[in-house]
């Protein structure tokens with residue numbers, strides 16, 4: 001067989017997973033990453049696989065869609081999930097990582113692989129030959145334009161937001177207390193800032209009244225509802241955020257022995273716990289307003305910000321209508337992967353990169369495309385993202401609303417149902433993997 005070669009555009013989560021998977025199967029990979037010459041509006045480093053916002057890959061519970069997705073990735077041999085687990089920091093029932101360590105591990109994997117060449121260069125045109133575009137939601141304008149032209153102007157976009165990160169040494173630990181909400185494993189993986197009713201009311205007033213950055217665009221409501229800025233959530237009702245990010249349920253303030261009226265949770269960014277992010281406080285406030293408003297949170301009066309929250313345009317293509325069932329641009333060997341296909345979330349981006357590698361490898365070797373079982377967390381998301389019947393396509397995380405109902409028709413509690421979805425998914429995936437040794441066995445080439 002002639003040497004197999006694939007170009008990958010984008011050294012993010014999807015691109016790096018794709019590169020490792022192809023290279024491990026004996027494919028020569030050129031991976032193009034535009035940073036540091038061209039920085040995206042949300043990336044801060046030149047590191048590969050940089051996490052642009054939260055440091056959490058979400059739940060590890062097997063009976064949640066996010067936890068099931070991780071198990072599916074483990075079974076399919078995901079390289080980046082293994083890196084994330086290696087770089088994990090305590091986070092209750094979630095997989096959160098030290099983002100610097102995670103990026104370092106991925107980058108080492110890529111640089112050490114004899115079949116991967118990382119080229120620091122922006123790509124402005126659709127590549128020739130076998131290629132995977134994994135340029136992410138902040139894809140450079142040049143390439144986004146080329147893609148738009150090729151896919152018939154069906155690319156879409158909305159706004160997304162990131163949360164601020166504060167310096168741990170500037171937090172008042174006499175006020176903050178360490179505790180995880182009940183029902184979550186881990187005894188004290190979060191710092192909690194308790195607010196009284198009066199403090200909460202004053203904070204909400206400040207939050208909704210603060211100056212924002214992209215007010216005009218923002219009011220056009222091109223938002224992804226799962227990642228709304230905190231101030232926008234607060235604007236929907238005085239108590240809205242108290243039922244979300246500031247939920248006090250399951251917390252007891254050790255100073256009062258009582259549940260606070262509301263609480264802000266902070267999650268460690270690294271193993272040393274020298275930096276914390278404000279969980280659920282993605283925001284579009286100006287930097288000076290973030291300093292003013294977030295310092296009203298008890299314990300954060302003197303907080304210094306390592307990074308302010310930001311809001312950005314988020315680009316994706318109308319996958320169900322402009323790509324084929326393997327996310328390939330029809331008539332080409334160019335495939336899309338990651339958030340740019342509308343499969344939303346860090347872990348989903350890794351899964352999407354893995355799938356793109358398998359399908360590209362199948363093309364190169366003349367094998368049939370991948371047909372992941374629809375019962376799986378990722379198989380169900382892929383089915384949604386590639387079904388031409390999908391109307392008004394919007395980015396989507398994995399969720400159990402997408403998987404087919406259980407066949408026995410028995411009424412069950414949500415928990416029991418989810419546990420059964422998970423078992424069924426893994427049984428089906430194992431069975432599928434066993435039939436595709438052509439794709440899954442040739443690793444290590």
Ligand SMILES: Cc1cc2nc3c(=O)[nH]c(=O)nc-3n(C[C@H](O)[C@H](O)[C@H](O)COP(=O)(O)OP(=O)(O)OC[C@H]3O[C@@H](n4cnc5c(N)ncnc54)[C@H](O)[C@@H]3O)c2cc1C
Nearest residue numbers: 010012013014034053054123135136140338339345346349
């Ligand atoms: C502001 C923001 C916050 C987000 N927060 C979260 C979150 O907290 N949790 C979550 O699960 N998901 C979040 N997401 C959604 C999504 O999961 C992440 O964006 C994820 O990183 C997507 O992975 P990816 O590999 O598709 O893209 P990315 O990780 O963004 O990687 C794409 C790479 O391509 C490079 N690139 C772009 N254009 C070119 C070009 N023309 N040539 C060469 N290189 C190029 C970029 O520099 C980048 O390194 C967020 C998205 C945004 C925009």
